Amino acid sequence: MKRQLVLEDGTVFTGEAFGSMKESVGEVVFNTGMTGYQETLSDPSYCGQIVTMTYPLIGNYGINRDDFETINPAVFGFVVKEFCDTPSNFRSDEDLDQFLQANDIPGITGVDTRKLTKIIRQHGTMRGILTAAETEETDPLKKIEATPRLNDQVSRVSTIKPYVSPGRGYRIVLVDFGMKHGILRELTTRHCHVTVVPYNYSAENILRLKPDGMMLTNGPGNPKDVPEAIEMIQKVIPSIPTFGICLGHQLLALACGADSAKLKFGHRGSNHPVYDYETKKTYMTSQNHGYAITKESIEKTELELTQIALNDDTVEGVKHTTYPAFSVQYHPEASPGPDDTNQLFDRFLQMIENYQTQQKEETTHAKA
Numbered sequence: 001m002k003r004q005l006v007l008e009d010g011t012v013f014t015g016e017a018f019g020s021m022k023e024s025v026g027e028v029v030f031n032t033g034m035t036g037y038q039e040t041l042s043d044p045s046y047c048g049q050i051v052t053m054t055y056p057l058i059g060n061y062g063i064n065r066d067d068f069e070t071i072n073p074a075v076f077g078f079v080v081k082e083f084c085d086t087p088s089n090f091r092s093d094e095d096l097d098q099f100l101q102a103n104d105i106p107g108i109t110g111v112d113t114r115k116l117t118k119i120i121r122q123h124g125t126m127r128g129i130l131t132a133a134e135t136e137e138t139d140p141l142k143k144i145e146a147t148p149r150l151n152d153q154v155s156r157v158s159t160i161k162p163y164v165s166p167g168r169g170y171r172i173v174l175v176d177f178g179m180k181h182g183i184l185r186e187l188t189t190r191h192c193h194v195t196v197v198p199y200n201y202s203a204e205n206i207l208r209l210k211p212d213g214m215m216l217t218n219g220p221g222n223p224k225d226v227p228e229a230i231e232m233i234q235k236v237i238p239s240i241p242t243f244g245i246c247l248g249h250q251l252l253a254l255a256c257g258a259d260s261a262k263l264k265f266g267h268r269g270s271n272h273p274v275y276d277y278e279t280k281k282t283y284m285t286s287q288n289h290g291y292a293i294t295k296e297s298i299e300k301t302e303l304e305l306t307q308i309a310l311n312d313d314t315v316e317g318v319k320h321t322t323y324p325a326f327s328v329q330y331h332p333e334a335s336p337g338p339d340d341t342n343q344l345f346d347r348f349l350q351m352i353e354n355y356q357t358q359q360k361e362e363t364t365h366a367k368a
Ligand SMILES: NC(=O)CC[C@H](N)C(=O)O
Pocket: 045, 217, 218, 219, 220, 221, 222, 223, 245, 246, 247, 248, 288, 289, 290, 291, 292
């Protein structure tokens, strides 16, 4: 069956439908990863977005039971140059078409994804619609216009109730804005006792758990759409060591008085070079974001710029100069992509240890 991807500017791409047959409107973004389509499709940060893979052959190693970043994919559509319906890999359990059908995600194959990507790069991110090619009765552009822009993606993908992944190590509260499993995996690998809480869990409830540390996860949409989290972070960071990733980084920075802005077409892929001023090293990072903290806004806060994107000089990391808190815009948990920055989880646990030692020393001094 024929299907079209129509962009807001009127550009039409015609291809073959696969996956779910439903019509879908979303923000059209591109991901430059050569592999990792399963992790990309299951990353909740794509809620509301139609994702294009720039790598031309997609589906060739199928879908397996191990590589999900959530079991509830939230992406609104999937665009490929060539869908491979004969996957060949020892881990493959089903093909991409079956996966997309089972999760009600519409796909389109046979699209000139290079042309599509060039358009998005020149014009900036646009909304688009995946629709049956034959539709004559309604103008696809009118349908895009009639579809309200989302501002509630985080509430769609966050957990509703808190839950615990037990461990004998540090007690970490993990605030779920649309968590990738990779973040939880890195903490449990390090024996942490993790309490995952909803995006709108209050500061009072978090402090009542007496955590050793707080982690703020990735998540979809505009960070300014989650004001309750910004308020919570302001109350928690003076006393609990905090580490933020991606949306969590943006929320931490907003909570400290910085500002965020939308990037022209974002960073999505597995090969984004980032320079870390602290280690004086460049790392390859996995990224997926459309917003960023603005550099100028950091200057008037108590934050310090710690990392920078080498492609476009945008903010990739900050740390608080008084409180034990730091964050990065990219994904140290990788999945997909390189795990060069995996040691940030160790840096976080080290920060907790240092903070607790310092607290003990201060209490001893106070008593003496
Ligand atoms: N992966 C993320 O957490 C993305 C953060 C935010 N939704 C953005 O697009 O910038």
